Amino acid sequence: MFSFKSLALLALCALPAARAATFEVVVGGANGLKYNPESVTAQPGDLVRFIFQQKNHTVTQSTFAAPCAKFNGGFDSGFVPVAEAQTEFPVAEFSVTSTDPVWIYCAQGTHCSAGGMVFAINPGDRFAAFKAAATGAAAPSGTSTTAGTPSATTTGTGTASAPSSTATKDIKVIVGGPGALTFNPSNVQANIGDNIIFEFHQKNHAVVKSTFEAPCVPMASGFDSGFFPVADDATTFPTYSVRVNDTRPVWAYCPQGNHCGQGMVFSVNAVEGGDRSFQAFQDLAKQINGTAGGATGGGYGNSGFQPTISSASAVVAGLFALAALL
Ligand SMILES: *[C@@H]1O[C@H](CO)[C@@H](O)[C@H](O)[C@H]1NC(C)=O
Ligand SMILES: *[C@@H]1O[C@H](CO)[C@@H](O)[C@H](O)[C@H]1NC(C)=O
Numbered sequence: 001m002f003s004f005k006s007l008a009l010l011a012l013c014a015l016p017a018a019r020a021a022t023f024e025v026v027v028g029g030a031n032g033l034k035y036n037p038e039s040v041t042a043q044p045g046d047l048v049r050f051i052f053q054q055k056n057h058t059v060t061q062s063t064f065a066a067p068c069a070k071f072n073g074g075f076d077s078g079f080v081p082v083a084e085a086q087t088e089f090p091v092a093e094f095s096v097t098s099t100d101p102v103w104i105y106c107a108q109g110t111h112c113s114a115g116g117m118v119f120a121i122n123p124g125d126r127f128a129a130f131k132a133a134a135t136g137a138a139a140p141s142g143t144s145t146t147a148g149t150p151s152a153t154t155t156g157t158g159t160a161s162a163p164s165s166t167a168t169k170d171i172k173v174i175v176g177g178p179g180a181l182t183f184n185p186s187n188v189q190a191n192i193g194d195n196i197i198f199e200f201h202q203k204n205h206a207v208v209k210s211t212f213e214a215p216c217v218p219m220a221s222g223f224d225s226g227f228f229p230v231a232d233d234a235t236t237f238p239t240y241s242v243r244v245n246d247t248r249p250v251w252a253y254c255p256q257g258n259h260c261g262q263g264m265v266f267s268v269n270a271v272e273g274g275d276r277s278f279q280a281f282q283d284l285a286k287q288i289n290g291t292a293g294g295a296t297g298g299g300y301g302n303s304g305f306q307p308t309i310s311s312a313s314a315v316v317a318g319l320f321a322l323a324a325l326l
Contacts, residue, residue: 022047025119028082029053029089033106033115039127042096048121050092052246056081057117058107059092064126067134068105068112078192079108080245085221090192090246096121103130168193170241173266176230177201181259183252183266187278190244190268198240200228205254207240207266212251212276215285216260219251227256244268251281261289 023040027050040048050059061074070076077092094102102121111117116135120127168191174184175198183198190196198207209222218224225240244250250268253260265285270278 020045022049025050027052027059027080027106028055028057033111033117035104035106035117035119038118038131039120039123042121043099044097046096048094048096050077050094052077052080052082052090052092054082054084054086056108057111059094059104059119060107062103062105062112062118064101064103064130064133067103067118067130068107070107071103076107080192082245087221090248094121101126105134168195170195170197172197172199175200175207175228175254176203176205178232181254181262181264183207183254183264186265186282187267187270187272190247192244192246194244196242196244196268198225198242199237200225200230200239201237202230202232202234203256204229205256205259205264207242207252208255210251210253210265212249212281212284214288215251215265215281216253216255216288218255223252249276253285258289260285262286 020043023037023042023046025040025048026036028034030053035050042048056079058079059075059077061071061076062069063071075094080090080092082089096102099122101123103123104119104121105112106115106117108117112134114135116131118131118134120130123130171188171190171194173188173196174180174182176182177184178201180201188196204227206225206227208224209219210217211219223242228238228240230237242250247269249270251270252266252268254264256264263282263286265278265282267278267281270276270281272278274280
């Protein structure tokens with residue numbers, strides 16, 4: 001199973017065959033207020049993958065003239081908080097569409113203006129000047145871009161899939177209910193920052209994060225709501241909320257009895273139609289019903305297959321897309 005999945009993943013990764021290169025940029029983490037590396041030189045078709053590590057940073061497009069001010073219509077990852085203990089890191093991808101410079105900063109607090117937390121794609125020999133301008137002065141508001149700075153045209157191309165600081169939303173999911181061993185809806189599409197509000201209805205359910213490979217086994221350090229017994233005549237229902245931290249699929253199940261083996265599973269951002277769709281996940285849960293890997297009696301074994309988040313991405317979309325790993 002494992003090696004097969006790995007192969008399948010590799011095959012997926014090979015899909016964007018036209019890409020000449022992929023650059024990985026670590027955002028924050030052990031490097032502090034820094035993108036590492038601080039700039040890349042890329043060709044159209046190349047991919048820049050921003051890997052968000054510890055603290056709470058953004059990848060936000062600015063301009064050469066105003067390094068620490070958001071460029072209207074530019075892309076913006078929004079804030080991506082990463083907890084100290086976190087070992088899986090959210091990724092945002094930027095598809096390079098031209099050799100024009102793209103100027104980027106972290107919009108958190110004074111990371112840019114005091115920390116010089118900036119990044120550039122194709123800065124030529126202007127990166128030092130850009131960084132100096134970031135820390136040298138507060139971002140001039142309303143300043144237009146330097147003549148000849150082509151970042152504006154860069155963003156005009158491609159698809160506008162930037163999650164530019166749109167308000168986050170709450171997504172309600174009904175868990176159980178009379179006669180229902182379901183999460184409803186069972187797969188939802190969510191953006192970073194959205195909250196999944198699980199509303200527990202009749203019987204005694206829980207929602208626990210698992211992995212695609214082991215649908216009915218808790219994932220180490222994953223969320224676990226604990227059980228919510230709800231009386232048959234209840235009219236108010238307890239809730240448990242989980243924040244969506246990235247756009248990779250999230251897999252979860254109900255650990256009660258054999259609910260999982262009967263298909264009581266849930267996913268966020270599963271890709272329909274593929275071999276890692278919600279349906280494939282549910283089928284697997286039912287298939288391993290009662291066998292090793294399936295939870296029985298609400299048992300929380302630790303035999304869970306722990307996927308390591310590889311740096312190879314399977315999803316590429318739009319001018320600036322958040323990438324789903326695994
Ligand atoms: C991340 O930073 C933003 C902006 O400062 C803040 O609103 C948000 O609460 C922070 N998130 C966490 C989890 O610290
Ligand atoms: C997002 O991160 C928070 C804080 O680490 C965690 O409690 C929550 O379970 C995470 N969400 C998902 C979907 O794993």
